[in-house]
Amino acid sequence: MITKRLSELEDEDLRSLLSRDVGIQDVLPAVNEIIMEVGSKGDEALFKYTEKFEGAHLDDLRVTQEEIDLSYDLVDDRLLEALSSAADHIFYFHNEQKEHDLWMSEASPGVLVGQKVVPLDSVGAYVPGGRAAYPSSALMTVIPAKVADVPRIVVCTPPQKDGSINPLTLAAADMAGADEIYKLGGAQAIAAMALGTDSIERVDKIVGPGNVYVTAAKMLTRGSVEIDFPAGPSEVLILADRTADPGVIAADMIAQGEHDPKSISVFVSLDDLLASAVAEELNIQAPGAARSDIVSESLEHSAILLADDMDEALDFVNAFAPEHLEIITREPMNVLRSIRNAGSVFLGKFTPVAAGDYASGTNHVLPTSGYARIFSGLNVDHFTKKMTLQMITDEGLLGLEETITTLAEAEGLLAHAESVRRRLEPRE
């Protein structure tokens, strides 16, 4: 744990905080081998790697309707209700986010310009699994595709050793609207969706979180298929002033830490006493956490940083570009105005990251490792493309004629000018 004033951070500390590497370099050769083998041997390679990595011997990768129906029976009603309530919120948010399917607007007399938004034909959603179950990730990756009206939504998620998918994950994927579900994980799942095999038809785009192998496979197959963005260890940055409760901040850092030993929690404090109080709370709460080993490893490379003023704090936040940003200050909406780089922002003391992870309805598949500088979190746009439109009348074209022919001729494209003049000839 780094505990320092921002102004006294050494270059090395700052670099290590700001340059969080996704860390795919080491696994690229192994992942490349898997992709090549899936490309050349198809299903045979998928069965082999599923046996090798998941310990599951399968004869068929596709989840059947019977298995899906059974999953609802296997899951407690209370859990199904929670899933359904989360799904409602996620549908609500992504419907609000969706753009108009088609609009047109008159740029000048007789010149209508517009845009039509069209869903992709097919997408693949990767849902992590295996030992743990991530039903929430099934909701988060499938629902925005459904809202975008993608006609073919494929889910790949690794099976348990007995060859089954965790029933809660399966129910979530089905509830969200997945069209095809496969028992397949890791780099081999990405390769199968990118290249296609006998069992799995290829898709146009692959989205969803995953470990370093999954991310490496997404980067390597990016020539044949589009992806959302690279995923690294999850992270939170909490920006708080003296109005915040130190116990809550520590609880949120611990919640972040329980994801993975590589998770990062950074607390930027506008108040020196609060910083000390959070450090104390961490010492009290962390040892009692359910996953205290993972949490303590995560906290080791986390940081408590003291800011001299809000400007210094905001510069650091924007440079860090956190996946999750909590703003627990007197007037969080005032602070939001200066935030340029963050995946998702949690405003005020009653808005924990856990709310966005499960229930507020925003997407929890977010850019990590500083990628929030460049990428948006998973959203409806990832599942659509926009085509532009124009419809021009004879008068409209007459109005544009001079502009088009002058520029076309300046660029040496005389036939472009001719294509306009020929249309207007009958009027001359």
Add this chain to the structure above:
Amino acid sequence: MITKRLSELEDEDLRSLLSRDVGIQDVLPAVNEIIMEVGSKGDEALFKYTEKFEGAHLDDLRVTQEEIDLSYDLVDDRLLEALSSAADHIFYFHNEQKEHDLWMSEASPGVLVGQKVVPLDSVGAYVPGGRAAYPSSALMTVIPAKVADVPRIVVCTPPQKDGSINPLTLAAADMAGADEIYKLGGAQAIAAMALGTDSIERVDKIVGPGNVYVTAAKMLTRGSVEIDFPAGPSEVLILADRTADPGVIAADMIAQGEHDPKSISVFVSLDDLLASAVAEELNIQAPGAARSDIVSESLEHSAILLADDMDEALDFVNAFAPEHLEIITREPMNVLRSIRNAGSVFLGKFTPVAAGDYASGTNHVLPTSGYARIFSGLNVDHFTKKMTLQMITDEGLLGLEETITTLAEAEGLLAHAESVRRRLEPRE
């Protein structure tokens, strides 16, 4: 030129029409070498390659304010007016396309969810040049970035042999709002913007059209920088019924052909007589075209295809996914409803592709080679990222508590549940 009924197309013809390769494979090794050298030697490599490829010896890559001012004096007023009129339309369209900067919406009582759209910090626009001048591409790549409020917009465009930039291109880049303009082209320009050198600070994203070397460099640097999409030879698909004028269709195919010998024009005819008439018109018009050599080479791998009915025609259009689609039928808006894959659509007989290239205001940087299945043309979204927001009240969190804690516990993330309960404790 392929001239056939769609239903009689042989597999080989169909494959060659549908799988238009961007063709970067052959140049990857040479481009990779350039990128490596720019990475290791910086400016020294940029000067070397500019001398080698553009024949220009430079001591400074950055265009000065004096050179920009001079460009306006060098360009004819009529041309400046055309540029300015085109820029007005392009600003109009992209302003219409721009999303609300911030919205919030109440998903359930006390649960506000929303979105904030933020410009990228810096982008690089590649504008082709050298022998020819493409002022329109300067407008098309810079204006959407300007509309998105990107604070640092960099333009790279290759110099002429005398070391200057074509004044029309320079005036266009300045008029559009470029902040920095560099005399640099090809793979070395992409490498410099992606990696940074002493002269050119790196950017977050690179957009814009370019030849196969530029596209290869964009694909190879995609680990360090984000790009818009790969660019291949330009193409048009014209879908027309008997209401269309064959002379206009031929003129548009020729206009498409004059871009590049590799450009592709496909005419899908719903009427046999019209197809023959277009073929005749091509024979009449093509030999007289200003760039008849380029046009005739382009027409060689183009096609006139006869459709038995609209459904067959539409299936082919969506499979081809053209960069430009012209619909010249009795009711083009009816046809548009079934179009799923196209970069930009030109509706009706007074709407030539040339209008979108220069003046209607839509963007002419569009996905080619079938990429319209997956990618949108260049638009304001390319220059922004979206962060999601949530602000929850105590009552709102109480309403979500059961959903969050149930799902968090099902995923084994007990500290997530605890982070919610701790906030609500004082109420219990």
